Amino acid sequence: DGGITQSPKYLFRKEGQNVTLSCEQNLNHDAMYWYRQDPGQGLRLIYYSQIVNDFQKGDIAEGYSVSREKKESFPLTVTSAQKNPTAFYLCASSKSKALFGSPLHFGNGTRLTVT
Amino acid sequence: AQSVTQPDIHITVSEGASLELRCNYSYGATPYLFWYVQSPGQGLQLLLKYFSGDTLVQGIKGFEAEFKRSQSSFNLRKPSVHWSDAAEYFCAVGALLMDSNYQLIWGAGTKLIIKP
Numbered sequence: 001d002g003g004i005t006q007s008p009k010y011l012f013r014k015e016g017q018n019v020t021l022s023c024e025q026n027l028n029h030d031a032m033y034w035y036r037q038d039p040g041q042g043l044r045l046i047y048y049s050q051i052v053n054d055f056q057k058g059d060i061a062e063g064y065s066v067s068r069e070k071k072e073s074f075p076l077t078v079t080s081a082q083k084n085p086t087a088f089y090l091c092a093s094s095k096s097k098a099l100f101g102s103p104l105h106f107g108n109g110t111r112l113t114v115t
Numbered sequence: 116a117q118s119v120t121q122p123d124i125h126i127t128v129s130e131g132a133s134l135e136l137r138c139n140y141s142y143g144a145t146p147y148l149f150w151y152v153q154s155p156g157q158g159l160q161l162l163l164k165y166f167s168g169d170t171l172v173q174g175i176k177g178f179e180a181e182f183k184r185s186q187s188s189f190n191l192r193k194p195s196v197h198w199s200d201a202a203e204y205f206c207a208v209g210a211l212l213m214d215s216n217y218q219l220i221w222g223a224g225t226k227l228i229i230k231p
Contacts, residue, residue, distance in 0.1 A: 004158070040124070040224075042221030045218065090159070103161045104151075104219070105161075106158030
């Protein structure tokens with residue numbers, strides 16, 4: 001079955017450490033996204049990529065970095081510059097490069113706790 | 116500015132009762148509208164979408180939603196809820212922004228609690 005795999009499900013880090021969240025898809029989708037979810041809030045877009053070797057900042061990109069070296073993979077690094085990194089992180093993909101009307105397929109998320 | 120409002124943070128419904136979850140949006144043109152569902156600790160799954168045409172759209176798991184342009188609403192309904200429907204529901208609007216980028220704008224979600 002095709003889908004999106006995020007790993008690990010839970011991640012714990014000390015403050016000041018960078019951490020990388022994995023996201024892999026086998027749906028052959030062009031576009032991939034990273035969202036952050038905090039309690040009582042909608043999803044907020046961190047970064048998105050519409051094609052390999054290209055990505056754009058979303059609404060809350062500060063303190064995060066991404067790469068898109070392969071179509072299947074879109075890892076997210078949470079750097080020590082991110083002021084409030086504890087959150088639930090969701091990776092998604094969509095078929096259309098243009099995002100236009102193309103539904104998102106989500107992974108099951110990674111819960112990051114930084115102490 | 117574009118926005119999506121889900122006025123109810125929580126809704127409690129008895130099993131077998133009908134359900135309506137509200138979603139209002141602010142956007143100048145006809146939007147692309149979505150409802151997603153999220154079970155605890157999981158990702159989101161698309162329930163249904165509206166792009167054009169018939170304003171009453173059917174989705175998975177027995178859900179439907181109606182687009183009302185005059186009210187800027189896209190409310191989600193189900194005639195009879197099951198305990199397995201307990202989850203958080205998110206409304207989203209696809210909007211073309213000033214910089215010609217298309218983006219999804221999300222509501223804050225409504226948590227559905229089912230009473231036995």
